[in-house]
Amino acid sequence: MGKYFGTDGFRGEANVTLTVDHAFKVGRFLGWFYGKNHEDGKSKVVIGKDTRRSSYMFEYALVAGLTASGADVYLLHVTTTPSVSYVARTEDFDCGIMISASHNPFYDNGIKLINDRGEKMREDVIGEIEKYLDGDLGEIPYATKENIGRTVDYVAGRNRYMGYLMSLAIHSFKDKRIGLDAANGSAWTLAKAVFDALGAKTYVINANPDGTNINTNCGSTHIEGLQELVRREHLDAGFAFDGDADRCLCVDENGEIISGDHILYIYGCYMKEQGALEGNKVVTTVMSNFGLYKAFDAVGIEYEKTAVGDKYVYENMLQNGYRLGGEQSGHIIFSKYATTGDGIITALKMMEVMIAKNKTLSELAAPFAVYPQVLKNIKVTNKTEAQNDKEVKAAVEEVAKMLGEDGRILVRESGTEPLVRVMVEANSLDLCEKLVDKVIDVIKARGYAI
Template identity: 45%
Template sequence: MGRLFGTDGVRGVANQNLTPELAFQLGLAAGYYFKKRSGLAKPQFAIGKDTRISGDMLEAALACGLTAIGADVFELGVIPTPGVAYLCRSLKVTAGAMISASHNPVEDNGIKFFTGEGFKLTDEMEDEIEAIFREQLETIERPTGVGVGQITDRSDAVARYEEFLAGSVETRFDGLRIVVDCGYGASFALAPKVLEKLGAEVIALHDRDNGARINVKCGSTHPEILQREVVAAGAHLGVAHDGDADRIIAVDERGEIVDGDAIIAICALHLKAAGKLKNNKVAVTVYSNLGMIQTLKEHGVAAAVTANGDRYVLEALREQDLVLGGEQSGHIIFLDKNTTGDGVLTALQLIAAVVESGKRLSELAGQVHKFPQVLENVRVGTKEGWQERAAIGAAIARAEAELGDQGRVLVRASGTEPLIRVMAEGPDEGRLRELVGAIAAAIRGELGG
């Protein structure tokens, strides 16, 4: 067995490699870790889940493991991942867990933990839990009698998160027509409700609790239906979320995509104009468009560029005392408001920027100049040792030599899927596609698909 924790918790095909037995044992290990860390005889855990079919099964197993170690469990029901992060603080629990595979297909699922402060666990904390999981489960003393934990339904607490979201902006959305694609995921009820509470006329797409169709040709990874509906409805804009609603992709009134890079830039410039952008700096990843970074620089906003992944963005935000950062994929953190990427909250901040600027979203997005960027996700039979394959290295080297200082090539393995991501950026989109295609072909030739 490889490392239990990946880049975003424990992931796998539900009931195959992410089994209820594993979830039970993970509950024991995590419960024991937080019991020792907190010094509490009965630590409290908040558990949330998205809509996917296997959520109930894994929730029951995880809660069983936690209560077996003596922890009390608050079951939040269906809620976005950032809602769990927020409620960890609001409910003052010892830790939290979210059961979701984010934008992945319905057969996948995952378990990720949060501290009582609402932050995802560090690598060191995950390593300690994994060591307990592998080495101590048989010897851990389990409580009996009144020492056993209990499970309480706290789905009522989702209303606290809704109120928090509605209060995160200072302006109302009266007169706006907004299309929201919930992707049959965790935001299916919450996102339309919050927008309506703020006065918007809402057209909701894929807004049912249908875990069999989560992320299927809808949501932030498939915005085509949203684009068509925004234009057909004459809406002012549209927003789309993924399965656990920690991401957002927006669509302007013309049906054009406004990605995470553009959203970060729009919100950064809006905050700077209001004197609310700490240190006039944002955190972005190596995948962020160089043109976007240049646009920010032209407006007096610096960019801290991190490795790919929201944990590195968060690390930069905390270390450099910043309030805004995120990824091109739409995983965006407003650290002065929540401790993790929050798709619904980001949508509200973006819409508030539109309202307060008096401009259309297309005008705001038009300020952000971008270089052509081509990304291909290459599905492979194995990711092991891909960096040592000479043919792949040669294809990358040829592309880098051709682009020189006029562009760049980034190739990395996905942390959650059997994919190698190939991205090239430069002045000529046609040539970029050829270069990316050549690298992708080398990867398929070496690693299968």
């Protein structure tokens, strides 16, 4: 991770850590950088945004920077991150930009950069942007006269993306009663339009964005409202998205949560049955529940484990040709259909399995027994020293030995805070608590705790 850009773009509080000046300069650099690849100096960039009040401000700043450097900018307006990825890779754009802070509160925002293949932008390009932001690259020339870029209203691109989503459904959703939680974000019109077109009877909540209510007690990070809706209306299933709709969590017909790990299990089994599970592997992260691996073992599905972050999941999938991967949080990648997580595609794929197998989500998820998990953070003076301390490592090894094949321990450092995270999964919550505290007590005894 760089000074400004993390694993999911440049994110921070609007006009505090991420300012309009930053956005203008990012636009200036990208317009100039990609313009060098064209004889006339004109690159093509597509931009989407979520419903935050500051998204319009950042959109205008990016457009000003891009056009000042000679780029032509196509505006999708309020749309999802995966739609920007889709349009960038299918319609001859040099790059795409999504203005969103995903599941963060409304006062945060972010700039996500997408390459011409619909993937996250290369690290070397990000590095050059950061140099420019710090003034280390000198001046970039302004475009003049007829070389100044133009802005194009491009709602048509978003509509083509919606058509693509509808084309992925192989069954009608007629007679299915479905709840949708749009998180007052990017999916607020798209998800309902797609499910309605496919024949579902939709019940939609949190689809009234006002610029300040995105993710507020709603969406995939606050799924209680959708659970209540599914139970009250006796729906077949519910799907909750995050602010930019690249994530989706599900609610079964009983109102119980179907996590990203459940989704990987359900669709992984379905793909294996169809002979479509490339390499017989699903890509997970180290934070996936231990029960997922037990469930995969039971049906003969193998798995990879990456660092936390959809970026690392996708890199593993791309390198090895795997078709399915994702995170417990609901960021699921179906590489045959998209180069990034797509919440609406995830919902469509869950519907496909339900209809094809004529089973409810609870029935499909039943063989996967979630293991109790306890995760505690401890603030430390030095994350690396605390993890590598001989006595701390010995305590971790002792816990791992005690758990054997009936659980696991994971100790890792926070990427953004002076914290060590200690997580234990076992067959009882009390045992998890006891073993986590055992390791934390050693960290404290060794003098690392703040």
